[in-house]
Amino acid sequence: MQRKKREALEAIQLKHWVQAVQSGKIPTEKDSVTNEIVPLPLPLARSDGEGLTFTLSKSGTATWVLRYRYGGRSKELTIGNYPDISLSDARKYAREKRAGIDIGSNPALDKRKSKASALKDWSVAELIEDYREKILPGLSTSTQRSYSRNLIRIESKIGPFPVSKVESVDIVVMLEGVDATWTESLMLLCTVKMLFRHAAGKKLISVNPCFGIELSATMGPRPPVRRRLMLNEAELKCLFSANMRPENLLAVKILLGTAVRSAELFGAKWDQIDTDKGVWTVPTTKTGTGMQIPLSIAVLDWFKDLKLLSGGSSFVLPARAESRKERFGGDACINPNTIGSAIEFWFVEYSPEVRRFTPHDLRSTAKSHLRRLGVPRDITEMCLNHKLSGVEGIYDIHTYFEERKAALAKWGDYLKQIESALV
Structure with missing residues (x-):
């Protein structure tokens, strides 16, 4: 009868090794011949016999590994971490796997197949979590905001669905069931397309269920796109004398004078x-990297006036509602809707002789007047932080600071003349 091979490791020995490394010491053992205490090198790997191996890293992480041969090649199966899996449990697990190996099984391959199978059983909610972690941070700030908003909608509608079971009809039902504008529904469709494109990239699905879906088929034709307007000189004069809170009117003037996006000022x-x-210096913009905006004399004056009204806040336009301040730890920027609401309130209460406009229309107003003042098209586009198109946009990395400075100074002088005429 063949004598059973003696198992090499002892539970108390493993415990001491791990504790030594985690406390910053060197693991040791007694030499069986000389009885001397000898240090052990890290990383450490010790066999318990028949392929079961205990490994210990320099950081103190201990792992069980089963080493075996399959098809004439060496293979490894990671069993799990010690002490989550004890010595006796690791031996039991290894015996079971060795029995399978003896009849032709490959446990490492079986484990990979099991992981792949579990991946295919992902829910849409799990896919969204993975997308938020791996894809969303690499998108622009504005796209992150839009996609994040729509990922919440997707999760609420089809979050529990298995990714592999989602069909085109499920997407259509979701689009039809969301109470949103045509444009917002289009962004929802774009978001869910990108989400399932991520699923296809992970090989969770072979075909994107959004393929072939047209929003016009579910919501009808797209409504006419509202055209941006340019406030003329008479309208600018009326606006500059608007009955608004001083902070709001100064914000409107700065948006006009700098042609920045509202979010950049807020x-x-x-x-x-x-x-x-x-x-x-704007650290980040919608188009990606930050930029430096030259300030005209008029804009500098408006910023100085705002400074006197900021109440010591670190923000140019500080929050006014105490609830918002508390929510953001005491100091926060203004609610993004505040200036737009102030403009709308002015229209409702005072019925000025000005065409109804939004804060974003102030950019189109600045653009049109810059062209009217003789500023070249490319400099105008750079003042608005628009990317140049085509090959020119790829290779031209010049910031046009001096050109933008001259253009915005000319525009600022024009706005200052309008303001001065009202005094």
């Missing part, structure tokens, strides 16, 4: 405004 901090050099 999130601006005073440490980004260099009044001595006449430069506003």
Whole structure:
């Protein structure tokens, strides 16, 4: 009868090794011949016999590995971590797997297939979590906001569905069941397309269920796109004398004078405004990287007036509602809807002789007047932080700071004349 091979490891020995490494010491053992205590090198790998191996990293992570041969080649199966899996449990698990190997099984391959099978059983909610972790952070700030909003909608509608079972009809039902505008529904469709494109990239599905879906078929033709308007000189004069809170009117003037996007002003901090050099540094923009905005004399004056009204806040336009301040830890920027609401309130209460406009129309107003003042098209586009198109946009990395400075100075002088005429 063949004598059973003696198992090499002892539970108390493993415990001491792990504790030594985790406390910053060197693991040791007694030499069986000399009885001397000898240090052990890290990383450590010790066999318990018949392929079961205990490994210990320099950081103190201990793992069980089963080493075996399959098809004439060496293979490894990671069993799990110690002490989550004890020595006796690791031996039991290894015996079971060795029995399978003896009849032709490959446990490492079986484990990979099991993981792949579990992956195919992902729910849409799990896919969304993976998308948020791996894809969403690499998108632009504005796209992140839009996609995040729609990922919540998707999760609420089809989150429990298995990814592999979602069909085109499920997407259509979701689109028809969301109470949103045509444009917002289009963004929802774009978001769910990108989400299932991610699923296809992970090989959870072979065909994107959004393929072939047209929003016009579910919601009808797209409504006419509202055209941006340019406020004329008479309308600008009326606007500059608007009955608004001083902070709101100054914000409107700065949006006009700089042609920035509203979000860039709402999130601006005073440490980004260099009044001595006449430069506003915007750290991030919708188009990606930040930029420096030259400030005209008129805009500098408006910023200085705002500083007196900011109440010591780090934000150029600080929050006014105490609830918002508390929610953001005491100091926060203005609600993004505040200026738009102030403009709408002015229209409702005072019925000015001005065409109804939104904060974004202030950019189109600046663009049109810059062209009217003789500023070249490409400089105008750079003032609005628009990317140049085609090959020119790929290779031209010039910031046009001096050209933008001259253009915005000319525009600022024009706005200052309008303001001065009202005094």
